[in-house]
Amino acid sequence: MKVSMLQKISLAALASAGALILSAGSAFAADAPKIDSGDTAWMITSSALVLLMTVPGVACFYGGLVRKKNVLDTMAQSFGTTALVTVLWMVVGYSLAFKTNSDASVNQFIGDLSYLFLKPMTLTSVSGTIPESVFMFFQMTFAIITPALISGALADRMKFSAFLWFMGLWLIFVYAPIAHWVWGGGWLMTAGALDFAGGSVVHLNCGTAALVTCLVLGKRIGLGTENMAPHNLTLSVIGASLLWVGWFGFNAGSAVAANFNAGMAAAATQIATGAASLSWMFVEWLIAKKPSILGMTSGAVAGLVAITPASGFVDPTGALIIGLAAGVVCYTSSVWVKKWLGYDDALDAWGVHGVGGALGALLTGVFASNAINSAAHGWLIDGNAHQMVLQLEDVGATFVYSGIVTFIILKLIDWTIGLRVSPEVEVEGLDINLHGETVR
Numbered sequence: 001m002k003v004s005m006l007q008k009i010s011l012a013a014l015a016s017a018g019a020l021i022l023s024a025g026s027a028f029a030a031d032a033p034k035i036d037s038g039d040t041a042w043m044i045t046s047s048a049l050v051l052l053m054t055v056p057g058v059a060c061f062y063g064g065l066v067r068k069k070n071v072l073d074t075m076a077q078s079f080g081t082t083a084l085v086t087v088l089w090m091v092v093g094y095s096l097a098f099k100t101n102s103d104a105s106v107n108q109f110i111g112d113l114s115y116l117f118l119k120p121m122t123l124t125s126v127s128g129t130i131p132e133s134v135f136m137f138f139q140m141t142f143a144i145i146t147p148a149l150i151s152g153a154l155a156d157r158m159k160f161s162a163f164l165w166f167m168g169l170w171l172i173f174v175y176a177p178i179a180h181w182v183w184g185g186g187w188l189m190t191a192g193a194l195d196f197a198g199g200s201v202v203h204l205n206c207g208t209a210a211l212v213t214c215l216v217l218g219k220r221i222g223l224g225t226e227n228m229a230p231h232n233l234t235l236s237v238i239g240a241s242l243l244w245v246g247w248f249g250f251n252a253g254s255a256v257a258a259n260f261n262a263g264m265a266a267a268a269t270q271i272a273t274g275a276a277s278l279s280w281m282f283v284e285w286l287i288a289k290k291p292s293i294l295g296m297t298s299g300a301v302a303g304l305v306a307i308t309p310a311s312g313f314v315d316p317t318g319a320l321i322i323g324l325a326a327g328v329v330c331y332t333s334s335v336w337v338k339k340w341l342g343y344d345d346a347l348d349a350w351g352v353h354g355v356g357g358a359l360g361a362l363l364t365g366v367f368a369s370n371a372i373n374s375a376a377h378g379w380l381i382d383g384n385a386h387q388m389v390l391q392l393e394d395v396g397a398t399f400v401y402s403g404i405v406t407f408i409i410l411k412l413i414d415w416t417i418g419l420r421v422s423p424e425v426e427v428e429g430l431d432i433n434l435h436g437e438t439v440r
Helices: 005-031 037-065 069-096 131-149 160-183 187-191 199-217 231-256 260-288 293-307 317-341 351-366 387-416 423-428 430-435
Strands: none
Touching: 037 131, 037 231, 069 131, 069 160, 069 231, 069 351, 069 430, 131 160, 131 199, 131 231, 131 351, 160 199, 160 387, 160 430, 187 387, 199 293, 199 317, 199 351, 231 260, 231 293, 260 423, 293 317, 293 351, 317 351, 317 387, 351 387, 351 423, 423 430
16 A cells, blocks of 8 residues: 555654654653652651650650649640640641742741742642651650650649640741751751751750740749649550650651661660660669669650761761760769759750750761761761851851740740749649649
8 A cells, every 4th residue: 555745754754753752752751750669668757756755655755754733734834735735736836947938048947938828738738758747746746746855844833724825826936047048048047057867856845935934934832842743654655655656656757758767767776865864874873873764765765865966977887876875964964964054944845855956966977977878978987077167057047046036035925924833733743733633
């Protein structure tokens, strides 16, 4: 069968059009973001682990450390924070922390409001290799636990209504901006400060707020004259154990993928935690002549805190040294320094989280290794002393900003609805007076 010239031209045109369509489709497929099922599964698991750290982790840990008449109020603070921050993060927090403003100069300090109520986020929105909904959820769990940790400093004496106002305002005006500085494309991230999972964003930040809060509130009635020993250390050990397990989602999950960094972060977390628990225990054993379970758990939490900013950047030896240092330094701060200065940080939120977070952030600059992350240049490892300058900027900026804004928020609440319960309520107990419930 003969093919006319016109038919040949038509066939050639059709073939060319088909090739064009196929090549465009291939290019579109290559450019389209791809979801990695392994990364997604790991990040959903990590998010659940971090949520577990607040309820029941922090709730049980702190709940067991207070007196029996205030245990339900202490647990309500963790539970209430979880509910409140979940809603606020969805409405405005995620947008302020992680969304970029068209004005680059403004964006160095705070995100924009383009994601109010998460409106632009759809079922198929992607962040890296995971759905954006998963990334948002993971960051939400960080936003939940950070203010919840502050409650350790204000135990036994703050109104629950004032506490909720404080949590909400603090999330928006303190946590979201600092998270943006370090993780959301802000000025500290641009400068090159290293904070893998929240040494400054979470721990130094909440620890500083805890210190300011206990100073503004003043001491508990009866401190130094009444027995304020923990009412249930068994509950606290359970809470600390949940924190230890949940922290693998906290640190290894901050790799935002199931990769080499996640594996090393998990290993570093375990090594540092064990080392810190031992170093705190042995220092206490040497001084107080007995190793307490409270000391072991406090040391473990100190190690978890200190390794947090370094976990994805250091090797096992660096993790061991950081853990050993954390146990000794945080014990000194929580026991000796607090007693010497006389402030009433009821459950040592500053001594463990503030001091431990600052220590970990600085030691990240010492032990960060190119072997773990090509963006990290450690001082002792690679001879880059400038990284220590960046880490000092990170610690200093977080401490100053968190301290000042926390003080302003507390004073505004105190001038309006009041911060502290009446002396009668404090003496009788917050559980029965604020919540109408008691532990039998």
